[in-house]
Amino acid sequence: MKEFHGSQNYVADQELLQAVNIAMVLQKPLLIKGEPGTGKTMLAEAIAQALGKKLIIWNIKSTTKAQDGLYVYDVVQRLYDSQFGGKNVDNVEQYVKLGKLGEAFTDEEQVILLIDEIDKADLEFPNDLLWELDRMEFHIPETGRTVKANHRPVVIITSNAEKELPDAFLRRCVFHYIAFPDKELMAQIVRVHFPDLDDKLLTQVLEAFYKIRQLPQIKKKPSTSEIIDWIQALVHGGVDPKRVVKEVPYLGVLLKKNEDMDALRRTWR
Amino acid sequence: MFEDFLYLLRKNGLKVSLTEWMALMEGLEKNLHGASFTGFYHLCRCLLVKSEADFDRFDRCFLEYFKDVPFQQEVSQELMDWLNRPDVLNDYANYDEAAALRALGLSEEEIERMLKERMEEQNEEHNGGSYWVGTHGMSTFGNSGLAPKGIRVGGQSMYKRAFRVAGERKFRDFRRDNTLDTRQFQVALRKLRQFSGLVDLPPTEFDVDNTIKDTADNAGMLKVRYKRPRENTVKVLLLMDSGGSMDYYSQLCSALFQAVSKSGHFKDLRVYYFHNCVYGRLYKDPMLLSRDSVTTDWVLSNIATDWKIIFVGDAQMAPYELMGGYYGSGRSDGPQCGMDYLKLFRGRYPGCIWLNPSQRPQWGQYWSQTYDDIARLIPMFPLTVDGLEEGMKKLLAR
Numbered sequence: 001m002k003e004f005h006g007s008q009n010y011v012a013d014q015e016l017l018q019a020v021n022i023a024m025v026l027q028k029p030l031l032i033k034g035e036p037g038t039g040k041t042m043l044a045e046a047i048a049q050a051l052g053k054k055l056i057i058w059n060i061k062s063t064t065k066a067q068d069g070l071y072v073y074d075v076v077q078r079l080y081d082s083q084f085g086g087k088n089v090d091n092v093e094q095y096v097k098l099g100k101l102g103e104a105f106t107d108e109e110q111v112i113l114l115i116d117e118i119d120k121a122d123l124e125f126p127n128d129l130l131w132e133l134d135r136m137e138f139h140i141p142e143t144g145r146t147v148k149a150n151h152r153p154v155v156i157i158t159s160n161a162e163k164e165l166p167d168a169f170l171r172r173c174v175f176h177y178i179a180f181p182d183k184e185l186m187a188q189i190v191r192v193h194f195p196d197l198d199d200k201l202l203t204q205v206l207e208a209f210y211k212i213r214q215l216p217q218i219k220k221k222p223s224t225s226e227i228i229d230w231i232q233a234l235v236h237g238g239v240d241p242k243r244v245v246k247e248v249p250y251l252g253v254l255l256k257k258n259e260d261m262d263a264l265r266r267t268w269r
Numbered sequence: 270m271f272e273d274f275l276y277l278l279r280k281n282g283l284k285v286s287l288t289e290w291m292a293l294m295e296g297l298e299k300n301l302h303g304a305s306f307t308g309f310y311h312l313c314r315c316l317l318v319k320s321e322a323d324f325d326r327f328d329r330c331f332l333e334y335f336k337d338v339p340f341q342q343e344v345s346q347e348l349m350d351w352l353n354r355p356d357v358l359n360d361y362a363n364y365d366e367a368a369a370l371r372a373l374g375l376s377e378e379e380i381e382r383m384l385k386e387r388m389e390e391q392n393e394e395h396n397g398g399s400y401w402v403g404t405h406g407m408s409t410f411g412n413s414g415l416a417p418k419g420i421r422v423g424g425q426s427m428y429k430r431a432f433r434v435a436g437e438r439k440f441r442d443f444r445r446d447n448t449l450d451t452r453q454f455q456v457a458l459r460k461l462r463q464f465s466g467l468v469d470l471p472p473t474e475f476d477v478d479n480t481i482k483d484t485a486d487n488a489g490m491l492k493v494r495y496k497r498p499r500e501n502t503v504k505v506l507l508l509m510d511s512g513g514s515m516d517y518y519s520q521l522c523s524a525l526f527q528a529v530s531k532s533g534h535f536k537d538l539r540v541y542y543f544h545n546c547v548y549g550r551l552y553k554d555p556m557l558l559s560r561d562s563v564t565t566d567w568v569l570s571n572i573a574t575d576w577k578i579i580f581v582g583d584a585q586m587a588p589y590e591l592m593g594g595y596y597g598s599g600r601s602d603g604p605q606c607g608m609d610y611l612k613l614f615r616g617r618y619p620g621c622i623w624l625n626p627s628q629r630p631q632w633g634q635y636w637s638q639t640y641d642d643i644a645r646l647i648p649m650f651p652l653t654v655d656g657l658e659e660g661m662k663k664l665l666a667r
Binding site for chain 2: 015018019021022023025026028031033075076078079082083165167170171172173174175176177
């Protein structure tokens, strides 16, 4: 069994690496929670890349049903075909299309399956997947076929805690909460994105960034993706590092709410 | 092996099941903890705890159970910075410890309980003084202080009196009994729904799935199906205390208000404001302008009994403001005081709760009297995510 040690484009702390490896060894889905912008979705990509496996992403929306991930039986197409002729309608198999979960099961090799933002779906959604994730198989009554996983996929599930997940589902998962990175880790993360960044600028940026995040008045705290965008803007604009903490140029990249900007202006001085 | 730990966790409200415990055993067998104590801690947490809200509770249990195992304490930089103040390590040579101990007369349990309370209240640095967690001074908590007994939080063990170093609890902020933001309120409010396909409505909604299914079953001959629309039948009347002592909680109340008004899944929603207690008039605006007001009688007669009533207020006022005749209706057959108005609401509406952003006052009877009176009449819940969930359950119970 290969172990995950982070990848070139993804910096993970020790706890996270351990959680990923625990999930892989115990063959349980890994449930990842964390503030927006802490790289939950990126993690699956990094794991896939590091282990050299294919990544299948199942994006969950509010209308997604568990059934969609297994298979879709295209009755309408069959109806059309029956009325206009042409195909052999008796062969039901050709109207059954596998969903993302089905795809992951039937793949020739072991794949990484990312179930992204599971909390977006209906409250009952995770419960509907219990059996399938446990046994890694499902049955298609229309054709009488049972789809069984050739290789147990590594399942990664992300959640933004919009809805609570049912206990029965949680019991089967390995849980990890991605805490917001501290200065040191953040410096590493920034280095990955900007290998040639000026040291002085980086220190200034980090100082300003964490100072802003610590202000209790700020309601929507800037996250990792915002600091990356900000640095991009600063580099592009050729801003002098000395000005960063004092003036906070391109503030709009960091703070997205009017109240927050006002709050910052009031307290900074 | 250490099954007691499982029971300790369960006793402390962590819902750890046998499935998870077996997974932990399997993990240990496969050496997933890498034979290190930190690794073991992470392995336990990954498998046994399923929400960051429980991390704090888990940390405390872990500390309690494995406290004799030496390991590196993690204490937050912020708290350490407050407490790491060599400049305050003065000479306390003439301090009479025995006398101070007698004067305080605190047991270890009391001190622990006080620290817990204090941790919930404190949000800034304190040095000196006898109350907050900080350096110096007579407080029972913090370090370098004079208190004869106490819990040392960070710093050097100067006087060796601290009987316990309270581990910094990194995930304290995630505890669910904390008061939290709009989104979490919204999630809690979503529990307040009574979906009913039995509403007295004709089946008007086009049922795509069944139409396709039946048409297909019917060998392609179109067969149209309709279904009854499903909708939330819950109607909510929100009555909020405004002004005075409620100003401290304005942010919290506004979060609740936003969550209620934005959730948009109630069939109907009305919001009125009052000050201290409901009297003869209810106001449409938190500024309590009388031109934007309606009489309470009007509300009582126009809001049907199937509405859910949610009061929000600290329920703390001078006793005469609740019981005094000055605030009555002025009619001999009408309500004589604020309490009577509340009784009218309680009597008319089966679904009725009171959400309180404040804790019950600890000192003196003056402020707690009205709190208790109201709590006896109307089921009262703290305005926290947990409290809100409990309240929603109460509203839905028949």
